[in-house]
Amino acid sequence: MEIVKNAFENAMTQLTKIAKIKDFGEEFLTRMSVPDRDIRISIPVKMDDGSLKIFEGYRVEYNNTLGPYKGGIRYHTEMEINEIKALAFWMTLKCAVAGIPMGGGKGGITVDPKKLSKGELERLSREWTRKLSDILGPHKDVPAPDVNTTPEIMAWIADEFGKITGDTTGAVITGKPLEQGGSEGRSTSTAQGGFYVFEALKKELKLENKIRVVIQGFGNAGSNAAIIWNKAGHKILAISDSKGAVYNEDGLEIKKLLEHKKNTGSLSDFPNSKNISNEELLELECDLLIPAAFENQITEKNANKIKAKVILELANSPTTPKADEILFKKGISIVPDILANSGGVTVSYFEWDQNLKNEHWSEKEVFDKLEPLLQDASKEISKKAQELNTSLRNGAFILALERIKDKMRG
Numbered sequence: 001m002e003i004v005k006n007a008f009e010n011a012m013t014q015l016t017k018i019a020k021i022k023d024f025g026e027e028f029l030t031r032m033s034v035p036d037r038d039i040r041i042s043i044p045v046k047m048d049d050g051s052l053k054i055f056e057g058y059r060v061e062y063n064n065t066l067g068p069y070k071g072g073i074r075y076h077t078e079m080e081i082n083e084i085k086a087l088a089f090w091m092t093l094k095c096a097v098a099g100i101p102m103g104g105g106k107g108g109i110t111v112d113p114k115k116l117s118k119g120e121l122e123r124l125s126r127e128w129t130r131k132l133s134d135i136l137g138p139h140k141d142v143p144a145p146d147v148n149t150t151p152e153i154m155a156w157i158a159d160e161f162g163k164i165t166g167d168t169t170g171a172v173i174t175g176k177p178l179e180q181g182g183s184e185g186r187s188t189s190t191a192q193g194g195f196y197v198f199e200a201l202k203k204e205l206k207l208e209n210k211i212r213v214v215i216q217g218f219g220n221a222g223s224n225a226a227i228i229w230n231k232a233g234h235k236i237l238a239i240s241d242s243k244g245a246v247y248n249e250d251g252l253e254i255k256k257l258l259e260h261k262k263n264t265g266s267l268s269d270f271p272n273s274k275n276i277s278n279e280e281l282l283e284l285e286c287d288l289l290i291p292a293a294f295e296n297q298i299t300e301k302n303a304n305k306i307k308a309k310v311i312l313e314l315a316n317s318p319t320t321p322k323a324d325e326i327l328f329k330k331g332i333s334i335v336p337d338i339l340a341n342s343g344g345v346t347v348s349y350f351e352w353d354q355n356l357k358n359e360h361w362s363e364k365e366v367f368d369k370l371e372p373l374l375q376d377a378s379k380e381i382s383k384k385a386q387e388l389n390t391s392l393r394n395g396a397f398i399l400a401l402e403r404i405k406d407k408m409r410g
């Protein structure tokens, strides 16, 4: 039975595996197996009832060889330092893969934001910023939204940072509302970026012109993927959310499905479709499976039952290392998360760039810049994987590590 280890152990298992394919030297691997900084803070917040509550906050700054640390902040009750370290490690590689001048970080607060009033949430976010204001900054560490953090929270953090330091460019954080310096295209950038990667690799992955797609997850990444792939003429056979999945072998009508979800709160019982379970969805026969929900969805347990020709990981870490090996042996190609979902962080970088230059680009300008970046990254990774006769995931890791090692001094 595969034990799903803590995420950081998974990340380090990947690093050890890579070291067997390409010799990066002991010193470099030792550097890459620890974060530069791993900070835990106490955040006192005056609650609405007058009491004082202390929350625990974090920031992991993994590596800044290629540029300022970059990575989201999540508000969750099950925040765990090893998970944040792993996410910060993957962010380091993701930025390197996308070819943007950013390093990797991640952070957050142990809290269920739904249990706080808006005022409490704002005081908590501002205090997190005050406690970390020395290490944050446009040229030091630039956070972004992640699970349960919103554009409004990003705006509070930018505002608080501006008050403390006098830097009002907003470039200390990305994912802000448009009126407060956010970028056009940020909300659809992850799915759109995934589509550019898919287009760049389609031929090599031996996919037909029009294909059958199955999507797990109907949130930001999943619903935008459904819209984008469908608009390009592909058939979306099935989609799931946390409550279940719907399936139609002739293809789902995405516009109507979006309305149905809005009206009923779930995908289930969508007219002209069959309700199926999330497990069944993952095992459907299709050309492209897009996991866009959570980590560890494809494991040793179900990897043998996957019938998709290609998996494109919009979610972070949806495939465990053991499942990865099984799928590779079965000949199922995986377009890895650090490439497939890197459109999100790339447009975040565009936001930072616009803030520093005091510019505002149109959505067309944003996507015109995103497409060639991701096409180049896809082609380079594919070349690397072919040269070393390995998977795209290993190719992506190796390319990222090479870029970091080339620039690392001392």
Ligand code: NAD
Binding pocket: 190, 216, 217, 218, 219, 220, 221, 222, 240, 241, 242, 243, 278, 292, 293, 294, 295, 314, 315, 316, 317, 341, 344, 345
């Ligand atoms: P989200 O919260 O908007 O959506 C998550 C979706 O998954 C929801 O529809 C939810 O109902 C569904 N879901 C939850 N449990 C499920 C289950 N067991 N089976 C099927 N569906 C389930 O989140 P998101 O922003 O779309 O992120 C999804 C994934 O993509 C995450 O792994 C995230 O880290 C990754 N990602 C997102 C972005 C981004 O810009 N949004 C960028 C990079 C990576």
